[in-house]
Amino acid sequence: MFYSLYASFFRWNLANPANARFGxxxxxxxxxxxxxxxxxxxxxxxxxxxxxSIELILGMAVALLFFYRFxxxxxxxxxxxxxxxxxxxxxxxxSRYMLxxxxxxxxxxxxxxxxGRIDFLGDPGLALATLIVIDIWQWTPFMFxxxxxxxxxxxxxxxxxxxxxxARSRRIFFDHxxxxxxxxxxxxxxxxxxxxxxxxxxxxxxxxxxPINVTQTMSWQIYDAGFKSLDIGxxxxxxxxxxxxxxxxxxxxxxxILGKET
Amino acid sequence: xSHAKTRLHINLQSRKKLFTWARGITALVISLIFFAPIYxxxxxxxxxxxxxxxxxxxxxxxxxxxxxxxxFSQNDFGRALSTSxxxxxxxxxxxxxxxxxxxxxxxxxxxxxxxxxAFWILSLRIIPPIATIIPLFLMLRAVGLTGSIWxxxxxxxxxxxxxxxxxxxxxxxxxxxxxxxxxFVDGASRLRTFFNxxxxxxxxxxxxxxxxxxxxxxxxxxxxxxxTGANTRTAPVGLTEYVTPVSVxxxxxxxxxxxxxxxxxxxxxxxxRYLVRGLTLGAVK
Numbered sequence: 001m002f003y004s005l006y007a008s009f010f011r012w013n014l015a016n017p018a019n020a021r022f023g024x025x026x027x028x029x030x031x032x033x034x035x036x037x038x039x040x041x042x043x044x045x046x047x048x049x050x051x052x053s054i055e056l057i058l059g060m061a062v063a064l065l066f067f068y069r070f071x072x073x074x075x076x077x078x079x080x081x082x083x084x085x086x087x088x089x090x091x092x093x094x095s096r097y098m099l100x101x102x103x104x105x106x107x108x109x110x111x112x113x114x115x116g117r118i119d120f121l122g123d124p125g126l127a128l129a130t131l132i133v134i135d136i137w138q139w140t141p142f143m144f145x146x147x148x149x150x151x152x153x154x155x156x157x158x159x160x161x162x163x164x165x166x167a168r169s170r171r172i173f174f175d176h177x178x179x180x181x182x183x184x185x186x187x188x189x190x191x192x193x194x195x196x197x198x199x200x201x202x203x204x205x206x207x208x209x210x211p212i213n214v215t216q217t218m219s220w221q222i223y224d225a226g227f228k229s230l231d232i233g234x235x236x237x238x239x240x241x242x243x244x245x246x247x248x249x250x251x252x253x254x255x256x257i258l259g260k261e262t
Numbered sequence: 263x264s265h266a267k268t269r270l271h272i273n274l275q276s277r278k279k280l281f282t283w284a285r286g287i288t289a290l291v292i293s294l295i296f297f298a299p300i301y302x303x304x305x306x307x308x309x310x311x312x313x314x315x316x317x318x319x320x321x322x323x324x325x326x327x328x329x330x331x332x333x334f335s336q337n338d339f340g341r342a343l344s345t346s347x348x349x350x351x352x353x354x355x356x357x358x359x360x361x362x363x364x365x366x367x368x369x370x371x372x373x374x375x376x377x378x379x380a381f382w383i384l385s386l387r388i389i390p391p392i393a394t395i396i397p398l399f400l401m402l403r404a405v406g407l408t409g410s411i412w413x414x415x416x417x418x419x420x421x422x423x424x425x426x427x428x429x430x431x432x433x434x435x436x437x438x439x440x441x442x443x444x445x446f447v448d449g450a451s452r453l454r455t456f457f458n459x460x461x462x463x464x465x466x467x468x469x470x471x472x473x474x475x476x477x478x479x480x481x482x483x484x485x486x487x488x489x490t491g492a493n494t495r496t497a498p499v500g501l502t503e504y505v506t507p508v509s510v511x512x513x514x515x516x517x518x519x520x521x522x523x524x525x526x527x528x529x530x531x532x533x534x535r536y537l538v539r540g541l542t543l544g545a546v547k
Binding site for chain 2: 071082083087093235239
């Protein structure tokens with residue numbers, strides 16, 4: 001890590017390694033004045049915030065659904081585990097196949113519904129939304145499992161009180177139960193935030209930053225700078241800016257969820 | 263009077279039953295939505311080339327193992343799978359060995375700054391891998407390990423170590439200390455107690471932790487893509503080779519994808535209980 005901090009202050013291109021020289025804030029200046037950097041910040045923030053918040057809400061809803069036992073719940077819960085351990089590379093390929101314009105099963109459905117065949121990954125207006133949906137598919141189960149485990153740790157008497165139907169149970173849920181499980185919620189959100197920032201495999205397999213630049217996240221741009229343009233100094237400086245952003249985002253989220261206690 | 267009471271009771275009970283059913287069905291529908299893409303992948307893996315490319319997809323297929331046969335015979339995917347198997351197994355074992363020897367003292371010896379370990383582990387996770395890959399790549403190149411299987415073994419061990427230490431510490435701490443004390447009294451050394459008493463007792467924890475490491479290393483793509491050469495591809499990297507500008511043979515890709523995912527599913531389902539604990543760094547037990 002320190003090596004990369006050191007490298008971030010150099011003008012250093014692997015295509016021309018002998019020419020590495022100290023550049024001071026050069027790389028940072030270059031990045032911060034670059035419109036494509038701000039575009040990718042915007043894309044990343046959109047991707048991370050929308051997908052994580054939908055995952056949290058959906059995951060909570062499903063966890064509440066599974067909270068009281070019903071026949072077959074263990075089996076269904078096991079099925080819900082499957083998406084999140086699918087290798088992202090496999091998921092990327094699978095979504096490309098299912099979303100294919102000519103023979104993908106999803107385009108078949110959209111045509112059946114009278115919407116025509118839609119190029120979800122190729123349309124600049126839809127590509128990012130599609131990636132968000134893929135992320136939600138994979139990670140809602142994660143939120144669900146954690147929130148379910150958290151709910152199961154809530155003391156019996158509070159749950160008994162919440163069982164009484166009507167407005168009262170809703171209030172107990174929002175005032176007390178959510179407060180009791182705030183710590184697991186915070187960890188789940190933090191873990192998801194961190195992982196969503198590093199999204200890479202899926203983009204590699206599907207859109208590769210395109211169409212144009214609508215899915216160019218920060219992690220994708222770093223890869224681009226480091227391994228295509230071989231500009232090590234630039235990529236290292238970029239990594240540091242991204243790290244700062246992740247830390248700020250996680251701190252903000254934790255403050256928001258845990259309140260003033262932290 | 264009591265008659266009316268019973269009727270009310272039955273009424274309430276049937277309402278409750280109805281409610282349970284409604285919830286069960288909703289849950290079934292939701293699970294099916296989450297399962298559908300997986301079903302589609304496995305189904306396509308068993309389809310013939312023509313069936314995979316029709317404009318009106320069919321929900322069922324005459325199962326044929328042809329794709330799996332082709333995956334192994336044509337594209338050298340068997341080799342990628344065995345590389346993956348080798349790398350993940352070695353790195354998992356290394357991780358457990360190193361992790362256990364660090365986690366045990368952490369669980370048993372009281373010392374200052376113990377509370378900060380959680381923070382340390384979380385902070386190691388915060389660093390995006392894309393940020394570490396470049397210095398890592400340069401360092402591995404300096405010692406001439408790029409393109410070798412061992413670079414991946416090293417990287418995966420390093421990647422999974424914080425989580426391993428954290429989880430094993432939890433498992434060791436859960437063991438009743440009295441058992442170890444009893445062994446002590448009988449004259450066993452600290453080391454012997456650890457190997458003959460503590461380790462056998464924590465086998466379930468070791469298996470759960472090992473499987474999590476295994477899953478993470480098995481699915482990893484970024485490092486594998488950059489650090490492997492033509493002969494040392496792992497399965498996820500091997501998968502990307504199927505996508506060529508000329509033709510994309512989806513049914514074969516899906517067969518290969520199924521082969522990549524299947525072992526992980528079996529592993530994940532068998533450690534269900536620990537999965538949550540592992541994924542949240544032990545925040546939820």
